[in-house]
Amino acid sequence: MSTVKAVIFDFDGTISTLRAGWEEVMIPFMQESIAGGRALTEAEEARLRAEVESYVDQSTGIQTVFQMQWLAETVRRYGWNNEVMDQWQYKAEYNRLLMEKVERRLQLLESGELERENFLIKGSEQLLDRLRQADIALYVASGTDHPDVEREAKALGVYRYFAGIHGAPLRQAECPKEKIISDLLGSGATAAEQMAVIGDGKVEITLAKASGAAAYGLASDELRREGINPVKEARLLAAGADWIAGDFLNLEEWLGRLGLIDL
Structure with missing residues (x-):
C-alpha cells in the first residue's frame, strides 16, 4: 500500500x-439482570448463558450504551425480571462494577507499584x-x-x-x-x-x-x-x-x- x-x-x-477481563464483568451482570430473582432450571440457565456470551462476543468494540440497550430489550423479552432499567442505568451499574477492577490497576500504575509496560x-x-x-x-x-x-x-x-x-x-x-x-x-x-x-x-x-x-x-x-x-x-x-x-x-x-x- x-x-x-x-x-x-x-x-x-x-x-x-487496563480493561482486560471486561467480559468477565459484563456477562454475569447481564445474566443476573435478565434472570432477576428467578430460580433458573439448568436448561434455562444454559440457554441464557449461550445467548449472552454470543452477544458479548459479536458486539465487542461497539459503544457500551448500545450493549446496554440490547440488555434492556432482552430483560423485557424474557420477562423474568420485573425491574427493567433503561440503557443508561444499566451502563452506570456496569461501569461501576468494571471500574472497581480498573481503578485498582490504575492506582497500582499511578503509585508506581506496577510499570505501565505491564498494561x-x-x-x-x-x-x-x-x-x-x-x-x-x-x-x-x-x-x-x-x-x-x-x-x-x-x-x-x-x-x-x-x-x-x-x-x-x-x-x-x-x-x-x-x-x-x-x-x-x-x-x-x-x-x-x-x-x-x-x-x-x-x-x-x-x-x-x-x-x-x-x-x-x-x-x-x-x-x-x-x-x-x-x-x-x-x-x-x-x-x-x-x-x-x-x-x-x-x-x-x-x-x-x-x-x-x-x-
Missing part, C-alpha cells in the same frame, strides 16, 4: 490492557513512536467513555502520541469510530487509501472495510500481551480484516504494511 497519512487505533485490547500490548509504544517520527497523524477511537480513555492513555504514557482521542461522548449514543473515519474522509485531508484502522473488534474492521481504508486486526492475548488469541482471530477474519497480528513486536512487518518501508 502507499504510505498512510493517518492511523486510527482502537484502545482497549489494541493498545491498553501495554507489546511493541505498541515502539510502533507509535516510529509513526509519530514519520509525521503520521495518529488517533484513538474507542467505545469506552471519553474521560476514561483520556485518563487511561495518560496513565499509560501514550496520550502524547495522538492528534486526537475520541471516546464515547457522555450520555450520547454516538459511535466515535464511525465519526472519526467520516470526519477524516470528509475533511479531504486524508483519502481512504491513505488511512489504516487497527483494532481487536469487528466494529472498527467493518467500518474500515466499508470506507475503503486498510483494516488490520489485532487478535491480542490480553493476559500475555503478545501472541494470537484464536477467538479474536476468528472474529476478525469473519469481519474481513486485511491482515491480522497478535501484537506489535514485528515492527518491520507493521511498518511495511503501513507503507513506511518495503517488505
Whole structure:
C-alpha cells in the first residue's frame, strides 16, 4: 500500500490492557439482570448463558450504551425480571462494577507499584513512536467513555502520541469510530487509501472495510500481551480484516504494511 497519512487505533485490547477481563464483568451482570430473582432450571440457565456470551462476543468494540440497550430489550423479552432499567442505568451499574477492577490497576500504575509496560500490548509504544517520527497523524477511537480513555492513555504514557482521542461522548449514543473515519474522509485531508484502522473488534474492521481504508486486526492475548488469541482471530477474519497480528513486536512487518518501508 502507499504510505498512510493517518492511523486510527482502537484502545482497549489494541493498545491498553487496563480493561482486560471486561467480559468477565459484563456477562454475569447481564445474566443476573435478565434472570432477576428467578430460580433458573439448568436448561434455562444454559440457554441464557449461550445467548449472552454470543452477544458479548459479536458486539465487542461497539459503544457500551448500545450493549446496554440490547440488555434492556432482552430483560423485557424474557420477562423474568420485573425491574427493567433503561440503557443508561444499566451502563452506570456496569461501569461501576468494571471500574472497581480498573481503578485498582490504575492506582497500582499511578503509585508506581506496577510499570505501565505491564498494561501495554507489546511493541505498541515502539510502533507509535516510529509513526509519530514519520509525521503520521495518529488517533484513538474507542467505545469506552471519553474521560476514561483520556485518563487511561495518560496513565499509560501514550496520550502524547495522538492528534486526537475520541471516546464515547457522555450520555450520547454516538459511535466515535464511525465519526472519526467520516470526519477524516470528509475533511479531504486524508483519502481512504491513505488511512489504516487497527483494532481487536469487528466494529472498527467493518467500518474500515466499508470506507475503503486498510483494516488490520489485532487478535491480542490480553493476559500475555503478545501472541494470537484464536477467538479474536476468528472474529476478525469473519469481519474481513486485511491482515491480522497478535501484537506489535514485528515492527518491520507493521511498518511495511503501513507503507513506511518495503517488505
